[in-house]
Amino acid sequence: MNSGLTFTNYGDDLMLKISHINTFIGRKKIIKDVSFQANPGSIVGLIGPNGAGKTTIMKTILGLTKFTGNISVEDKSVTENDHAALTRVGALIEHPAIYPFLTGLENLKLYSLDETDMNHVFSLLKMDSYINTKSKDYSMGMKQKLGIAIALLNKPQLIILDEPMNGLDIEATILIRQIIKQYAAQGSAFLISSHVLGELQKVMTNVLLITEGKIIVDQPIDEFNRVSHKQYRVLTEDMPTTEKLFAANQVPVTKSDEYLLIPRELSYQVQDLLYDHHIRLIELSPQGLNFEQTIVSLLEQQRRQNHEK
Numbered sequence: 171m172n173s174g175l176t177f178t179n180y181g182d183d184l185m186l187k188i189s190h191i192n193t194f195i196g197r198k199k200i201i202k203d204v205s206f207q208a209n210p211g212s213i214v215g216l217i218g219p220n221g222a223g224k225t226t227i228m229k230t231i232l233g234l235t236k237f238t239g240n241i242s243v244e245d246k247s248v249t250e251n252d253h254a255a256l257t258r259v260g261a262l263i264e265h266p267a268i269y270p271f272l273t274g275l276e277n278l279k280l281y282s283l284d285e286t287d288m289n290h291v292f293s294l295l296k297m298d299s300y301i302n303t304k305s306k307d308y309s310m311g312m313k314q315k316l317g318i319a320i321a322l323l324n325k326p327q328l329i330i331l332d333e334p335m336n337g338l339d340i341e342a343t344i345l346i347r348q349i350i351k352q353y354a355a356q357g358s359a360f361l362i363s364s365h366v367l368g369e370l371q372k373v374m375t376n377v378l379l380i381t382e383g384k385i386i387v388d389q390p391i392d393e394f395n396r397v398s399h400k401q402y403r404v405l406t407e408d409m410p411t412t413e414k415l416f417a418a419n420q421v422p423v424t425k426s427d428e429y430l431l432i433p434r435e436l437s438y439q440v441q442d443l444l445y446d447h448h449i450r451l452i453e454l455s456p457q458g459l460n461f462e463q464t465i466v467s468l469l470e471q472q473r474r475q476n477h478e479k
């Protein structure tokens with residue numbers, strides 16, 4: 171199949187570089203000293219709880235918020251007033267910007283600079299059967315696909331997608347995943363946020379975990395999975411008391427079935443604690459966490475640390 175995509179070879183240049191960004195909404199600092207970068211071909215997954223600042227980071231990169239620090243796309247600076255660096259950036263943030271009384275095709279034409287590329291994009295997204303229908307009659311998933319199509323127009327170097335799988339059925343989700351990989355293989359860099367961790371896990375090359383406006387993990391996915399933040403699982407003869415004891419002694423735990431999971435480095439401390447309180451240990455054994463458990467455990471650890479400060 172002819173993919174129709176031939177992108178420039180950007181070599182090892184950085185596609186996106188964010189340095190010490192602070193973003194303010196009103197007088198409130200929402201993003202706090204955030205730095206990261208994305209190389210050509212990388213798919214950076216932006217993960218974090220509700221209100222962590224994912225959308226705000228994306229808006230900041232697009233020059234839509236007040237910020238301090240430096241943002242550059244291919245070595246060109248983005249500022250609030252100068253968006254010239256964003257000419258080859260595609261984005262879908264929150265709801266797609268769609269004119270309801272225009273057809274899908276007419277909407278695409280508003281943004282497209284190249285008809286061949288535009289036709290390629292909507293057929294790649296399998297939108298042919300409704301591309302000439304007015305978009306007010308689209309389902310949520312169809313609108314979402316149109317939003318993604320707009321973000322993919324004109325062979326962007328950097329593609330920013332906020333919750334791209336929102337409203338998509340399973341086949342569309344698989345399709346979008348394939349398209350993301352295809353564009354990345356051609357050199358585009360992606361920054362993607364999603365609540366569906368499993369979905370991001372299948373495509374991302376790098377993990378960015380954000381909470382309360384701060385990045386707490388920035389790692390290639392292979393490294394993240396290898397380290398996998400090993401934990402020990404604890405089973406005692408009296409789990410309710412054990413749980414209270416751990417809470418009272420600031421031992422961070424994650425629940426997993428009938429076990430409590432604790433950080434590996436606390437295993438000796440936990441044994442002493444249980445012994446001192448005459449709680450008999452039934453099992454203490456290492457366990458690799460899956461991706462979702464690791465994220466939850468890291469967020470819990472961070473909350474505890476913030477609480478202790």
Ligand SMILES: Nc1ncnc2c1ncn2[C@@H]1O[C@H](COP(=O)(O)OP(=O)(O)OP(=O)(O)O)[C@@H](O)[C@H]1O
Pocket residue numbers: 195200218219220221222223224225226227
């Ligand atoms: N226009 C606004 N006015 C005031 N506060 C805002 C505004 N937009 C965002 N915020 C605040 O900024 C913080 C980050 O919001 P943001 O939408 O970036 O989070 P998010 O990680 O994308 O969350 P979600 O996963 O729920 O979409 C939140 O505390 C939110 O209340």
